[in-house]
Amino acid sequence: MQEMFRSGAVGELKLDALIADLWWRVRLLNTDILEEEAKAGVFDPQQPTYPPLAASLRTRRDNLVATLGMLEQRAASAHEAA
Numbered sequence: 001m002q003e004m005f006r007s008g009a010v011g012e013l014k015l016d017a018l019i020a021d022l023w024w025r026v027r028l029l030n031t032d033i034l035e036e037e038a039k040a041g042v043f044d045p046q047q048p049t050y051p052p053l054a055a056s057l058r059t060r061r062d063n064l065v066a067t068l069g070m071l072e073q074r075a076a077s078a079h080e081a082a
Helices: 002-040 052-081
Strands: none
Touching: 002 052
């Protein structure tokens, strides 16, 4: 029984570490988006001259944030169950 508890705690720590790492990546993507927008001088994604790379990075970031939402819910459930 004790071994199962330890593996659960390790799993929670790994999930927390994954979440932290993914938020770090979101911040990197935000920086890359801002750099691309600044290079093009276009900050509105609705503009036809908006940089395609920035649009792609926005999509990646938004998908990552959605995934993080699900992972954070899972982590919260795991913390409550412990």
